[in-house]
Amino acid sequence: MKAQSRKLGKVAVLLSVLFIATMVLVLCQTANQAAAQDDVKIEAEKKKNAQFVLKLAYTDAANWPASGIKPLGEHAFALIFKSIVESRSNGAMYVELFPATSMGQSKEVIEMVQTGTLEMGIQTGALAGVYPPVQVINLPYAFQSDEIAWWIFDNSEFWKKMTAEIEEKTGIKVLAMGQNGTRHFTNSKRPIREPKDMEGLKFRVMPSPIYVKTLEAMGASATPLAHGEIYTSCQTKVVDGQENPIWNIAANKWYEVQDYMTLDGHTWSEDMLIINANFFNNLPKAFQQIIRAAAYQGQTAGRASESLGSLVTDFAILEKNMEIYSPTPEEMAKFKAAVVPVADWLKQEIGAKYVEDFYKAVEEAEAALGYR
Numbered sequence: 001m002k003a004q005s006r007k008l009g010k011v012a013v014l015l016s017v018l019f020i021a022t023m024v025l026v027l028c029q030t031a032n033q034a035a036a037q038d039d040v041k042i043e044a045e046k047k048k049n050a051q052f053v054l055k056l057a058y059t060d061a062a063n064w065p066a067s068g069i070k071p072l073g074e075h076a077f078a079l080i081f082k083s084i085v086e087s088r089s090n091g092a093m094y095v096e097l098f099p100a101t102s103m104g105q106s107k108e109v110i111e112m113v114q115t116g117t118l119e120m121g122i123q124t125g126a127l128a129g130v131y132p133p134v135q136v137i138n139l140p141y142a143f144q145s146d147e148i149a150w151w152i153f154d155n156s157e158f159w160k161k162m163t164a165e166i167e168e169k170t171g172i173k174v175l176a177m178g179q180n181g182t183r184h185f186t187n188s189k190r191p192i193r194e195p196k197d198m199e200g201l202k203f204r205v206m207p208s209p210i211y212v213k214t215l216e217a218m219g220a221s222a223t224p225l226a227h228g229e230i231y232t233s234c235q236t237k238v239v240d241g242q243e244n245p246i247w248n249i250a251a252n253k254w255y256e257v258q259d260y261m262t263l264d265g266h267t268w269s270e271d272m273l274i275i276n277a278n279f280f281n282n283l284p285k286a287f288q289q290i291i292r293a294a295a296y297q298g299q300t301a302g303r304a305s306e307s308l309g310s311l312v313t314d315f316a317i318l319e320k321n322m323e324i325y326s327p328t329p330e331e332m333a334k335f336k337a338a339v340v341p342v343a344d345w346l347k348q349e350i351g352a353k354y355v356e357d358f359y360k361a362v363e364e365a366e367a368a369l370g371y372r
Contacts, residue, residue: 178302181245
């Protein structure tokens with residue numbers, strides 16, 4: 001009887017613990033839901049009281065603080081931008097965030113910003129659809145490092161002239177340049193050590209001509225697809241591989257449907273903050289200054305988030321789930337030689353001067369940063 005009583009006592013204790021744990025979980029969930037509802041009410045009130053509302057759309061998910069150890073690059077960019085704009089304008093401006101392609105893919109965001117349906121967006125690779133010369137910044141193997149790209153977008157006369165021309169010809173003002181990151185190849189077929197290993201493989205690329213030409217120059221087939229189609233297309237073998245920055249591969253779990261990654265860094269890709277020029281130019285000067293300052297700090301946050309993910313946190317995830325190969329200097333020379341025709345093609349498409357001026361800006365950046 002005593003033994004049975006002890007067993008019953010233990011069961012009662014376990015049931016009590018389970019009950020308490022369940023109640024704690026329920027209370028936490030209830031508290032979180034209440035906090036979320038409060039946040040919605042606060043945001044609605046801020047929007048109602050604002051003199052100007054800026055809708056900002058982007059591709060990355062709003063992963064933080066709900067999940068993830070850090071915000072994804074575009075989300076970090078947007079959070080900092082929103083905070084500074086709203087605080088420094090004392091609530092006169094309100095930034096409404098639309099993450100996770102909730103307003104459409106980059107192509108649709110470009111179109112909406114151009115027409116004024118949407119005030120702002122962060123885009124990667126899609127501006128070429130309305131302004132083809134911008135493809136020069138995606139020329140393969142143009143940047144030896146991220147900081148060379150940053151120097152060009154922060155300091156060069158080349159970029160100042162190009163952004164002025166973008167505004168004149170498209171009605172879109174470029175405010176800042178974050179970092180989508182350096183892109184690498186993944187695939188499900190075999191390790192890629194040099195261009196000949198890419199022959200016969202089909203890769204998803206962004207819907208931008210220069211991405212297609214780069215893959216074709218290496219001997220592969222290029223299939224332009226939207227960002228949201230990558231996982232399924234790789235899973236169902238519509239394509240054999242894709243190319244993206246490390247953080248993006250990890251964040252979207254493409255390693256579940258890809259086995260091999262080659263760290264060739266063929267293209268540096270942008271997170272470009274854009275705004276409808278007519279909307280911006282009609283704002284009070286003081287508000288324009290606030291937006292410019294917020295954009296600058298936002299791009300810094302976006303660059304830092306991407307670097308942290310691709311160099312540290314997300315790279316560690318891929319190391320555990322994929323076979324990763326770093327080409328030798330001799331193999332890299334073969335990759336670079338294979339894509340030489342891409343620059344020649346682009347000169348024919350947009351005019352030689354754009355390409356020549358871009359490479360001059362790269363040389364200036366390399367000299368300024370001690371690479372020459």
